[in-house]
Every structure is written in C-alpha cells, then in structure tokens.
Amino acid sequence: VTLAAAQAKSEADVLSEFRATLRGPDPDGGPPAELNQWATGGAPCDGNATSWPRVRRCVDGRVVVLQLEGLRLQGAAPDLALLAPLRSLRSLSLSNNSLAGAFPDVSPLPALRFLFLWQNRLAGEIPDGAFAALRGLQRVDLSGNEFSGPIPSSIASSARLLSVNLANNNFSGPVPEGLRRLGANVQLQGNKFLCGDMVGTPCPPAPPSSSSASSSGGMKVLITIAIVVIAVGAVLAVAGVIAAVRARCNEPCYSGGIETLGDSPDAAKVKVTSAPAVKIEKGGTDQHGGATPAAGKRGGRRDDHGKLVFIQEGRARFGLEDLLRASAEVLGSGNFGASYKATLLDGPALVVKRFKDMNGAGREDFSEHMRRLGLLVHPNLLPVIAYLYKKEEKLLVTDYMANGSLAHALHGGTRSSLPPLDWPKRLKIIKGVARGLAHLYEELPMLMVPHGHLKSSNVLLDATCEPLLSDYALAPVVTPQHAAQVMVAYKSPECAAQGGRPGRKSDVWSLGILILEVLTGKFPANYLRRGHADTDLAGWVNSVVREEWTGEVFDKDMRGTRSGEGEMVKLLQVGLGCCEPDVHRRWGLEEALARIEELRERDTGADDSSTASSFLSDGEAAASRPAGEQQSHSA
Numbered sequence: 001v002t003l004a005a006a007q008a009k010s011e012a013d014v015l016s017e018f019r020a021t022l023r024g025p026d027p028d029g030g031p032p033a034e035l036n037q038w039a040t041g042g043a044p045c046d047g048n049a050t051s052w053p054r055v056r057r058c059v060d061g062r063v064v065v066l067q068l069e070g071l072r073l074q075g076a077a078p079d080l081a082l083l084a085p086l087r088s089l090r091s092l093s094l095s096n097n098s099l100a101g102a103f104p105d106v107s108p109l110p111a112l113r114f115l116f117l118w119q120n121r122l123a124g125e126i127p128d129g130a131f132a133a134l135r136g137l138q139r140v141d142l143s144g145n146e147f148s149g150p151i152p153s154s155i156a157s158s159a160r161l162l163s164v165n166l167a168n169n170n171f172s173g174p175v176p177e178g179l180r181r182l183g184a185n186v187q188l189q190g191n192k193f194l195c196g197d198m199v200g201t202p203c204p205p206a207p208p209s210s211s212s213a214s215s216s217g218g219m220k221v222l223i224t225i226a227i228v229v230i231a232v233g234a235v236l237a238v239a240g241v242i243a244a245v246r247a248r249c250n251e252p253c254y255s256g257g258i259e260t261l262g263d264s265p266d267a268a269k270v271k272v273t274s275a276p277a278v279k280i281e282k283g284g285t286d287q288h289g290g291a292t293p294a295a296g297k298r299g300g301r302r303d304d305h306g307k308l309v310f311i312q313e314g315r316a317r318f319g320l321e322d323l324l325r326a327s328a329e330v331l332g333s334g335n336f337g338a339s340y341k342a343t344l345l346d347g348p349a350l351v352v353k354r355f356k357d358m359n360g361a362g363r364e365d366f367s368e369h370m371r372r373l374g375l376l377v378h379p380n381l382l383p384v385i386a387y388l389y390k391k392e393e394k395l396l397v398t399d400y401m402a403n404g405s406l407a408h409a410l411h412g413g414t415r416s417s418l419p420p421l422d423w424p425k426r427l428k429i430i431k432g433v434a435r436g437l438a439h440l441y442e443e444l445p446m447l448m449v450p451h452g453h454l455k456s457s458n459v460l461l462d463a464t465c466e467p468l469l470s471d472y473a474l475a476p477v478v479t480p481q482h483a484a485q486v487m488v489a490y491k492s493p494e495c496a497a498q499g500g501r502p503g504r505k506s507d508v509w510s511l512g513i514l515i516l517e518v519l520t521g522k523f524p525a526n527y528l529r530r531g532h533a534d535t536d537l538a539g540w541v542n543s544v545v546r547e548e549w550t551g552e553v554f555d556k557d558m559r560g561t562r563s564g565e566g567e568m569v570k571l572l573q574v575g576l577g578c579c580e581p582d583v584h585r586r587w588g589l590e591e592a593l594a595r596i597e598e599l600r601e602r603d604t605g606a607d608d609s610s611t612a613s614s615f616l617s618d619g620e621a622a623a624s625r626p627a628g629e630q631q632s633h634s635a
C-alpha cells in the first residue's frame with residue numbers, strides 16, 4: 001500500500017464520519033442520499049482526479065475542495081473539527097442549505113482559503129476571534145444568514161484576504177477598519193444597523209462613561225494633573241533609558257534599520273558587504289543599540305546588514321532601536337543561547353532569542369530558510385516574525401506568550417500563573433502539538449527532521465492554552481555536530497548509537513516523550529537525574545505498564561477528571577507507540593496523529609453523573625483495556 005493510498009483511505013474514513021453527522025431532508029433524518037457513496041468505501045481521490053460526489057478537487061491524492069451546497073442540510077452546522085485531518089482542504093462550502101444555529105467553529109481548519117456559508121439560517125453573534133486561526137483566508141461569504149452583533153474583527157486578519165460578503169444579515173455597529181483595504185470587494189448591504197463611512201451612516205459618538213459623567217469639576221482637574229505628571233515621568237524615564245543605553249554602546253552596534261524580505265525570488269538573495277562588530281553583554285538587557293544609517297539598497301541589492309529582516313506579512317514593523325527602547329527581561333538560557341522578553345513602548349511583548357554557534361548555513365541559505373519558515377501558517381506554530389543574521393550569532397524574534405511554556409505549566413508549581421492542567425487541557429495541548437508537527441511534515445517534506453527540537457519548553461501556551469510550537473525546523477541552519485549535542489530529536493535511540501543518524505521518525509520519538517511527560521507530570525531530564533539512569537521516561541512508563549495497570553503512572557494533578565480515564569489510557573498507548581526504540585516498529589506521525597485526533601475528553605458512553613473519581617483501580621483499568629493491549633505496550 002503506497003503512502004498516498006493510505007492517506008486516501010484515511011481521508012475516506014474522515015469524510016464518512018463527517019457524512020454521518022449530516023442531516024438531509026429525508027424524514028428519517030439521515031445524511032443526504034447523494035452522499036451515500038461516501039459510506040461505501042473506496043477513495044475520494046485517485047491522484048488528482050475524484051469520483052466522489054461533492055469532492056470537487058484533489059491534489060496528490062488529497063481532498064482540496066469540498067462543496068456541500070444545495071443539499072438541503074438541516075439542523076446545526078456540522079462539527080468542522082471532524083474535517084481537521086483533511087490537511088489539504090482549502091475550500092469548503094456549506095452554502096444554500098437550511099443550517100440553523102450558531103456560526104460553526106472554523107479554527108480546526110486553519111489552512112482554509114475559501115469559506116462559503118451563504119444562504120442558510122445561521123444566526124447570533126460571531127465571536128470576535130472566530131477567524132483568527134485562518135491566516136491564509138482569501139474569500140469568505142456569509143451572506144443571506146441571520147448573523148447579528150458586531151462584525152468580528154478577526155475576519156480582516158488574513159493578509160491574503162481578497163473578498164468578504166456579509167450582505168443581508170443583521171450585523172450592527174462599526175465596520176472593522178481592516179476591511180477598508182478590500183474596497184469594492186466588501187459586500188455589506190442589507191445590514192441595517194452597521195455604521196461608519198463604509199456604509200455611509202455615521203456611528204453615534206461613544207457614550208460618556210458613568211464615572212466621568214458623575215465626576216465633579218475638581219475631580220477632573222485632579223485626574224488631568226495626575227495624567228500630566230505620569231506622562232512627564234514616563235517621558236523622562238524613557239529618555240533616561242535611551243541615554244544610558246547609548247552611553248554604554250561604545251562599539252559599533254546593530255543598526256536600527258529594518259528590511260522586509262518579500263516573496264520574490266530576489267528577496268531571498270540578500271547581499272551583504274561588511275559586518276559590524278557586535279557587542280552583547282551577558283545578563284539583563286542586551287547592549288547592542290544605537291541607531292546607524294537607515295536601510296537602503298547598495299549596488300541595486302537589498303542589504304540586511306545588521307538589520308532585522310521581517311519574514312511575516314502584515315506584521316507591524318519595528319527596528320532594533322525599538323527593541324533597545326523596550327523594557328527587557330531575561331526569560332532563560334537554553335542550549336542555543338539566552339531568550340529575552342522585550343516589551344515595545346507602544347506595542348506588543350516580543351521574545352528575542354539569541355542563537356550562538358548556528359553556523360550550518362551561510363547568509364544566503366540562512367535567509368532562504370527563514371523565508372521558507374515565514375511562509376508557514378498554522379495556529380499551532382509560533383511564527384518567526386523577524387531575524388537578524390550575524391556571523392557570530394543570529395537573533396530570532398517571535399511573539400511573547402504570556403502563559404509561558406508547557407514545561408512551566410507542568411513543572412513550575414506555584415511559579416506558574418496557570419492552575420494545574422486538567423485532562424481536557426492536556427488533551428487539547430497534545431492535539432495542538434501533533435497538528436503543528438504534522439503541518440511541519442507536510443510543508444517541509446525536504447527536511448529529515450521537520451521539527452528537531454520538540455520538548456515541553458518549546459511548546460508555548462496562548463491565553464486559551466492552545467499550544468504553539470517554537471524552535472522548529474532549525475536543523476538546516478545548525479551544524480550536524482551542534483545538532484547532535486543540543487537538539488532533542490538527535491537524542492533519539494537511533495541517533496544515540498555509534499554513527500547513528502536521525503530519521504523521519506526521530507521527531508515522533510520526541511512527540512512520544514512529550515505525551516508521556518504530559519500524562520505523568522514527570523520531567524524527562526529530571527527523571528533521569530533522580531537515579532533512574534538505566535532507563536528513560538518511556539522505559540519507566542513501560543515497566544509500570546508491563547507489571548500491572550495502575551493509576552500511579554498518571555499525574556496526580558489530573559485527579560478529579562470525570563470519565564476520561566479510558567481516553568487517557570489510549571493516549572498513553574500512543575505515547576508508547578511513539579517511544580518504540582526500534583525505529584521500524586515505531587509509529588509513523590500519521591498514525592499517531594490519527595489516533596490522537598480520535599481521543600475525546602470523556603470516555604465513549606461515560607456516565608455524566610459519575611462522581612469525580614481519582615484514577616482507575618487496577619481491576620477497573622484492566623477491565624477497560626482493549627484485548628492485546630498489554631503486548632503492544634511491552635513492544
């Protein structure tokens with residue numbers, strides 16, 4: 001069976017499951033008859049051709065366009081998370097049906113370019129961040145529904161957006177500024193309560209807040225004086241910081257200029273003349289400031305000499321000068337170098353990571369690789385915003401994630417701002433990690449180890465505990481010796497052997513260790529240091545599992561989880577399947593992802609009324625274990 005055939009088969013299963021959730025017009029409430037073929041097996045795609053109804057386009061054996069229009073679908077919008085395994089799906093239409101209820105969660109389909117839901121009976125407010133995950137969205141049509149409330153601002157967040165049709169709904173309030181750039185490609189007619197110059201109705205002035213309305217004249221004067229005093233203080237403080245930084249920067253410094261590396265072939269060919277010396281002191285704020293001449297072209301070529309090169313479209317630009325003015329804080333010192341949090345004066349908090357000994361690629365190859373990373377768009381990948389190339393070291397700039405890393409959440413105790421992670425959160429994190437990893441495999445097929453450095457401190461958590469992978473795809477710019485020393489996937493069993501080399505499954509091994517870490521709450525490195533040097537985390541888990549099923553293996557912080565123990569056991573199996581030392585018997589990423597996607601917060605058929613339990617007793621767990629499981633664990 002070829003890989004393409006295996007993928008096609010699994011896409012068939014995905015569509016078949018999705019079909020089962022659809023309600024057509026038939027009185028029995030079953031799926032529309034037109035889709036019956038989806039349930040009879042076969043493959044939706046044969047190469048680039050398709051014979052399945054409503055699968056309109058395939059590429060390389062994968063579904064790209066799904067058009068479920070005019071099927072008289074009833075009931076609530078279907079759960080689009082079921083389509084998440086269709087990794088190549090770019091266009092989805094559920095238009096011209098009778099779907100009712102709320103706007104469906106589209107975040108499980110981050111790669112979607114075209115979304116059509118026109119002419120249904122969908123209603124209610126759309127969450128403001130509903131489209132935030134769809135960073136490559138090009139066209140969206142929600143016209144002819146009953147949506148109300150404000151237009152979600154995230155609808156304009158994709159830099160690739162070409163057209164938006166929201167006509168004939170009940171949207172109200174100001175039209176998001178971000179839609180202005182689309183000009184005539186925004187349809188807003190038939191929404192009586194929208195306002196702003198895009199619809200020709202002025203918005204009412206914001207009502208005065210109750211406190212200011214009630215405050216006395218004397219109070220107003222006091223507030224004004226306080227604001228003036230704070231503002232003057234802030235200006236003096238900023239001036240002081242800049243003066244101090246400049247005074248200390250007595251060597252040639254990074255320039256404050258910025259350059260954008262576009263998508264054009266030329267953009268990757270950055271030519272540099274001389275490299276200025278760089279002074280970066282250990283600890284505290286980097287001392288590398290001081291504006292030097294602005295960016296420009298030399299000899300008709302782009303010059304990224306000592307400047308930040310931006311690789312993300314649609315991001316606000318800033319220079320090293322701005323980073324210098326930012327308040328900075330050391331986040332930690334990793335294997336590559338230190339990371340700093342820098343909060344721009346009037347902008348977001350960023351992370352600047354210094355990479356030393358990253359000499360696996362020359363400047364042009366480095367720039368080309370960064371350009372490729374800049375094209376990656378996925379809700380579970382922390383985007384690299386900008387980089388700076390110096391011979392001696394490189395800087396990568398990313399967003400700062402206020403909830404910190406998964407390592408911190410799991411092992412930081414009271415130092416973590418998060419409460420202990422419960423099972424649903426841990427499952428959500430593992431799903432996101434696996435999806436992010438799968439996206440890297442898909443988008444970077446030329447890399448043997450698409451991530452290479454997957455570990456819990458490189459999994460960052462956003463405000464909703466959605467995980468974002470960081471420090472990925474660095475192998476091409478690191479020397480093999482350095483990779484073997486510091487990168488996690490290069491410590492997998494196949495690499496540890498004399499003359500061993502990483503393979504396509506080395507990242508899967510890291511995923512397995514991460515899963516076991518999440519389930520057991522044990523920190524893999526610490527575990528070894530605590531006197532178990534003969535084994536690793538996977539070996540320990542395996543030995544406990546071989547002897548007898550026991551709740552001991554699971555992190556006690558998950559106690560109180562209702563009815564999810566069977567699902568935890570299934571995830572443990574996935575972890576062990578990924579941690580199989582024999583690389584030939586180790587699971588592939590596709591299999592791991594498919595099994596992870598199947599997992600639910602609660603066991604199937606679990607009794608909701610069951611009391612909060614601790615973990616299964618040995619007897620209960622053994623009874624719930626699928627036959628033959630014990631053998632697979634001992635493999």
Ligand SMILES: Nc1ncnc2c1ncn2[C@@H]1O[C@H](COP(=O)(O)OP(=O)(O)OP(=O)(O)O)[C@@H](O)[C@H]1O
Nearest residue numbers: 331332334335336338339351399400401404405457
């Ligand atoms: N974007 C970010 N937002 C919030 N915290 C971050 C961010 N990037 C890194 N961190 C945290 O800063 C600390 C230092 O990170 P750094 O990447 O330098 O080291 P590391 O992950 O421990 O090791 P390595 O260099 O091997 O990746 C870690 O605790 C990491 O989780």
